[in-house]
Amino acid sequence: xxxxxxxxxxxxxxxxxxxxxxxxxxxxxxxxxxxxxxxxxxxxxxxxxxxxxxxxxxxxxxxxxxxxxxxxxxxxxxxxxxxxxxxxxxxxxxxxxxxxxxxxxxxxxxxxxxxxxxxxxxxxxxxxxxxxxxxxxxxxxxxxxxxxxxxxxxxxxxxxxxxxxxxxxxxxxxxxxxxxxxxxxxxxxxxxxxxxxxxxxxxxxxxxxxxxxxxx
Amino acid sequence: xxxxxxxxxxxxxxxxxxxxxxxxxxxxxxxxxxxxxxxxxxxxxxxxxxxxxxxxxxxxxxxxxxxxxxxxxxxxxxxxxxxxxxxxxxxxxxxxxxxxxxxxxxxxxxxxxxxxxxxxxxxxxxxxxxxxxxxxxxxxxxxxxxxxxxxxxxxxxxxxxxxxxxxxxxxxxxxxxxxxxxxxxxxxxxxxxxxxxxxxxxxxxxxxxxxxxxxx
DNA sequence: TACTATAGTGTTATAAATACACTAAGCAAT
DNA sequence: ATTGCTTAGTGTATTTATAACACTATAGTA
Numbered sequence: 254x255x256x257x258x259x260x261x262x263x264x265x266x267x268x269x270x271x272x273x274x275x276x277x278x279x280x281x282x283x284x285x286x287x288x289x290x291x292x293x294x295x296x297x298x299x300x301x302x303x304x305x306x307x308x309x310x311x312x313x314x315x316x317x318x319x320x321x322x323x324x325x326x327x328x329x330x331x332x333x334x335x336x337x338x339x340x341x342x343x344x345x346x347x348x349x350x351x352x353x354x355x356x357x358x359x360x361x362x363x364x365x366x367x368x369x370x371x372x373x374x375x376x377x378x379x380x381x382x383x384x385x386x387x388x389x390x391x392x393x394x395x396x397x398x399x400x401x402x403x404x405x406x407x408x409x410x411x412x413x414x415x416x417x418x419x420x421x422x423x424x425x426x427x428x429x430x431x432x433x434x435x436x437x438x439x440x441x442x443x444x445x446x447x448x449x450x451x452x453x454x455x456x457x458x459x460x461x462x463x464x465x466x467x468x469x
Numbered sequence: 470x471x472x473x474x475x476x477x478x479x480x481x482x483x484x485x486x487x488x489x490x491x492x493x494x495x496x497x498x499x500x501x502x503x504x505x506x507x508x509x510x511x512x513x514x515x516x517x518x519x520x521x522x523x524x525x526x527x528x529x530x531x532x533x534x535x536x537x538x539x540x541x542x543x544x545x546x547x548x549x550x551x552x553x554x555x556x557x558x559x560x561x562x563x564x565x566x567x568x569x570x571x572x573x574x575x576x577x578x579x580x581x582x583x584x585x586x587x588x589x590x591x592x593x594x595x596x597x598x599x600x601x602x603x604x605x606x607x608x609x610x611x612x613x614x615x616x617x618x619x620x621x622x623x624x625x626x627x628x629x630x631x632x633x634x635x636x637x638x639x640x641x642x643x644x645x646x647x648x649x650x651x652x653x654x655x656x657x658x659x660x661x662x663x664x665x666x667x668x669x670x671x672x673x674x675x676x677x678x679x680x681x682x683x684x685x
Numbered sequence: 686t687a688c689t690a691t692a693g694t695g696t697t698a699t700a701a702a703t704a705c706a707c708t709a710a711g712c713a714a715t
Numbered sequence: 716a717t718t719g720c721t722t723a724g725t726g727t728a729t730t731t732a733t734a735a736c737a738c739t740a741t742a743g744t745a
Binding site: 407408409425426429430445448449450451452453454 | 720721722723724725726
Binding site for chain 3: 623624625641642645646661664665666667668669670
């Protein structure tokens with residue numbers, strides 16, 4: 254019968270760019286091709302747990318936003334045999350904060366700008382496209398952005414995350430007005446330090462759990 | 470390894486009630502329990518095709534709105550063994566128009582009011598709950614309602630579908646204004662006949678394919 | 686012809702989204 | 716200490732969307 258795998262599309266925003274975590278494959282016919290981290294579901298673990306495990310093993314990342322994206326079940330999507338893959342998407346605050354482990358199973362693991370993906374294995378280009386669509390949609394009606402920001406952040410940083418992902422500029426005053434009216438965030442009382450200009454107020458999220466809130 | 474199944478949550482609106490199609494099970498430990506129609510994925514068919522096939526076999530229904538809902542992958546969800554189920558949800562115009570076949574595999578197959586579900590097998594109560602949430606959400610920002618209405622329909626009928634599913638009354642004038650402004654529908658030129666009161670204009674959908682349109 | 690039932694239609698009020706430009710604060714250079 | 720530079724922070728007016736609300740029209744039936 255068909256095997257079940259999980260794949261995780263992990264995004265972060267770094268250097269004003271939306272990045273996705275990819276691994277470079279070693280085995281034929283995908284030598285030099287890249288794929289999202291993932292792997293088989295063990296018989297004694299849930300599908301969700303499998304996604305968490307692969308994420309943890311490949312990138313040392315735990316306890317982050319992980320959401321089921323879609324299940325890819327075409328017959329020919331994997332040349333090694335019948336594999337149905339449950340894809341997840343995932344967000345982390347910043348690329349540098351996590352240890353990305355390279356294992357001997359893969360040639361390389363690194364972050365890639367979503368606009369310039371390398372040669373992709375399987376149907377993973379398609380999976381990333383779907384994840385990106387979902388991310389953009391969720392950004393507009395939920396508070397998922399909390400998963401992309403550090404504990405303390407400025408509203409300018411938050412706005413930049415929105416702008417990078419949505420690919421358009423937002424009005425500063427309207428953005429702040431909206432975010433503040435939603436009570437998503439509150440001031441920490443602290444300010445940024447060491448900038449060669451006026452320091453900014455630091456904010457934190459009032460709730461670090463998924464919420465439905467119409468944002469944009 | 471784990472087996473892969475599909476389940477289909479099929480909705481219709483009938484007699485001003487939102488109904489879901491269920492089958493009554495024969496095999497232990499679920500004798501007398503009900504489940505959504507579904508079954509195993511064959512090795513040589515895609516997961517999507519499996520959902521279509523089971524839907525066709527169990528209810529004689531083809532070429533209708535079918536959308537992947539969620540994949541349920543908990544270890545203990547099926548007492549017969551490890552089964553990961555890809556759930557779909559589905560909408561059809563009206564209960565009477567389709568032949569619901571009862572096969573010897575099941576004790577019964579019938580429509581149930583979503584507010585009064587019988588004893589449910591597996592995690593199917595949960596699956597239906599998710600499908601219902603999704604349906605309500607999609608009703609508000611897409612044109613999925615076309616799948617629940619016959620070719621020609623009145624705006625009053627359409628409004629009733631919205632009211633039944635959302636569980637609230639809508640203002641007639643605002644509803645019509647909104648629907649007409651979206652150009653979702655157009656007059657057929659025909660009118661209802663045989664009613665003991667003023668006949669209503671019959672409309673049809675301009676596009677019978679999924680569209681994103683902010684409705685409510 | 687009048688009674689009944691559903692169809693069909695506009696306006697006003699309220700709320701939300703959008704467009705838009707200046708002052709404030711800190712650091713660095715002189 | 717003054718000036719220049721850079722980013723932070725703020726309010727109002729306009730436009731658009733949503734929400735509330737009641738009467739006339741038309742066919743069938745009695």
